[in-house]
Amino acid sequence: MSSDSPAISYRQIIVDGLWAKNAITVQLLGLCPILAVSGSVVNGLGMGLATVFVLALSNATVSLARAQVPAEIRLPVFVMIIASATTCIEFIMQAYAFEMYQVLGIFIPLITTNCNVLGRAESFASKNPLLPSMVDGAMMGLGFLAVLVLLGGMRELLGAGTLFANMDLLFGPAAKDWVVHPFGDGYPGFLFAILPPGAFFFLGLIIAGKNLVDHHQKEREKARATPAVKTSRRVRTTG
Amino acid sequence: MTITRAMLRNGVILAVFAALTTAAVALLVWATSERVADNQRSAQVQALNAVMPASRYDNDLLADTATFTDPRLGDSKPRTVYRARQGGAPAGVVMDILAPEGYGGSIRLLVGVDAAGTVTGVRMVPPHPETPGLGDRIDIKKSDWILSFDGKSLAAPDDARWAVKKDGGDFDQFTGATITPRAVVTAVRDSLHWYRDNRDAVYAAPAP
Numbered sequence: 001m002s003s004d005s006p007a008i009s010y011r012q013i014i015v016d017g018l019w020a021k022n023a024i025t026v027q028l029l030g031l032c033p034i035l036a037v038s039g040s041v042v043n044g045l046g047m048g049l050a051t052v053f054v055l056a057l058s059n060a061t062v063s064l065a066r067a068q069v070p071a072e073i074r075l076p077v078f079v080m081i082i083a084s085a086t087t088c089i090e091f092i093m094q095a096y097a098f099e100m101y102q103v104l105g106i107f108i109p110l111i112t113t114n115c116n117v118l119g120r121a122e123s124f125a126s127k128n129p130l131l132p133s134m135v136d137g138a139m140m141g142l143g144f145l146a147v148l149v150l151l152g153g154m155r156e157l158l159g160a161g162t163l164f165a166n167m168d169l170l171f172g173p174a175a176k177d178w179v180v181h182p183f184g185d186g187y188p189g190f191l192f193a194i195l196p197p198g199a200f201f202f203l204g205l206i207i208a209g210k211n212l213v214d215h216h217q218k219e220r221e222k223a224r225a226t227p228a229v230k231t232s233r234r235v236r237t238t239g
Numbered sequence: 240m241t242i243t244r245a246m247l248r249n250g251v252i253l254a255v256f257a258a259l260t261t262a263a264v265a266l267l268v269w270a271t272s273e274r275v276a277d278n279q280r281s282a283q284v285q286a287l288n289a290v291m292p293a294s295r296y297d298n299d300l301l302a303d304t305a306t307f308t309d310p311r312l313g314d315s316k317p318r319t320v321y322r323a324r325q326g327g328a329p330a331g332v333v334m335d336i337l338a339p340e341g342y343g344g345s346i347r348l349l350v351g352v353d354a355a356g357t358v359t360g361v362r363m364v365p366p367h368p369e370t371p372g373l374g375d376r377i378d379i380k381k382s383d384w385i386l387s388f389d390g391k392s393l394a395a396p397d398d399a400r401w402a403v404k405k406d407g408g409d410f411d412q413f414t415g416a417t418i419t420p421r422a423v424v425t426a427v428r429d430s431l432h433w434y435r436d437n438r439d440a441v442y443a444a445p446a447p
Contacts, residue, residue, distance in 0.1 A: 039371075065256070068252065069252065069256075070245075070248070070249055070252065072245075072249060073249045073252060073253055076253060077252070077253065077256045080256055080257060080260045081256070081260060083260070084260035084261070084263050084264050087264045087267075088263065088264060088267045091264075091267050091268055091271050091275065092267070092271065094271065094275045094278065095271035095274040095275050095278065096274075098275075098278035098279075098282065099282075102282070102365075106366075159371075166380075191370075191371065191373070194371045195371065
């Protein structure tokens, strides 16, 4: 395993990160930011992007340092690496995305304690070369981001009756007009969706949805594995 | 012996990593500090100009400050007052006050008044502790309510009218939330009282 090829293929890393081992829907890691900043699409996107960068950066550093770190002290070293990666991202945000920082500022340091980040350092980056570790960090981060944005979208849509509000915080003044009101201007709002219990509720729906898709997939594979009945008039749909 | 050596080795490795990670952060702070300070400054100026239009003064608001301690400014701690001057003459102040009786806790407000004591603007300073969807309409991003202070003074309306409509005053309450707007109206009124009683001292106090 000393060569630059990972123990598992890049394809597997990507599938794991985005779907099969998704940080939120499968591992249920990092629920703290999920509850705190999934009230709107823009907050979810901002927090998700910050997490992607922290994960890629910390995984890369951990991977580079893995040969030098004895097993007994690996956790404090990983935590130090993660904390400094998070602080770096925080300062970069303060310098280049200040408005977004004002919204998410107090949650950024929490990335340090996002179990997901330490989890990837321990279970992947400490055993794999640089490039696969970075890809793993980015993919796990993107999987996290996707759920955060989806959840933010659901809560914003039902809670406030808008989608993509305040995107200018992230993309500059031109994004001010991106906001849409699918239910019209008179939407009364749905407080439950905005408050933290709403985050739990909609997260539950997302996890259920993912499991449903997985279940269907499995059924279909099972059906494919058993030989087709001769008399069936099934139309062949795949090439 | 071997355990001492292992401890020593691990200690050194930990120290090296601590030094490296700290150095990385220090380097980045050094590289971005100017930009960050610029951003903070312009955000502050922007917040102040929302309640005190830039056309009304020509001094550096951020530099011309003084702190005052008075329960009418919100609590027993010193609160900052920014002093606006036009050609050296008093043009108004921006008071950084607290509305202590919010539904979820203290609400921080910037209250701008001109030299005569007429409100030039009020804004809530985020984050606020109020209920999303109910009390958060004090936020300019959520509703125009906070603009209803513009142009008001202790003379018009008179003191008794500085209350929400439910209490016989001039200011709208929100559906389902009376406590939040009541706290804000009371806090702004109290700060105007303080300004009226201390007007000369406010402009005379030395800047830090």
